[in-house]
Amino acid sequence: xxxxxxxxxxxxxxxxxxxxxxxxxxxxxxxxxxxxxxxxxxxxxxxxxxxxxxxxxxxxxxxxxxxxxxxx
Numbered sequence: 001x002x003x004x005x006x007x008x009x010x011x012x013x014x015x016x017x018x019x020x021x022x023x024x025x026x027x028x029x030x031x032x033x034x035x036x037x038x039x040x041x042x043x044x045x046x047x048x049x050x051x052x053x054x055x056x057x058x059x060x061x062x063x064x065x066x067x068x069x070x071x072x
Contacts, residue, residue: 001022001070001071001072002022002059002068002069002070002071003022003023003024003068003069003071004022004023004024004066004067004068004069005023005024005025005026005041005045005066005067005068005069006019006023006024006025006026006065006066006067007026007027007028007037007041007065007066007067008025008026008027008028008065009028009030009031009032009037009065010028010029010030010031010032011027011028011029012029013027013029014027014028014029014040014044015027015044016044016045016048024045026041026044026045028040028041028044038058038062041058041067042056042058045069045071049071051071051072055071055072056069056070056071057069057070057071057072
């Protein structure tokens, strides 16, 4: 399943918000440095969808706040 994600870094609370059809807004506490925000994003999405972390992969937008994620 492919989803679009808009990421907000440096938030006070980490959370996943379902906005519309396969579009999610995700707030992460981690800064957007050295892949920390992407790692937290993968952990949050894996917990939200109840899958293993290895099942969540960033397809595009590795250095952007707008990302496309594949969840298998």
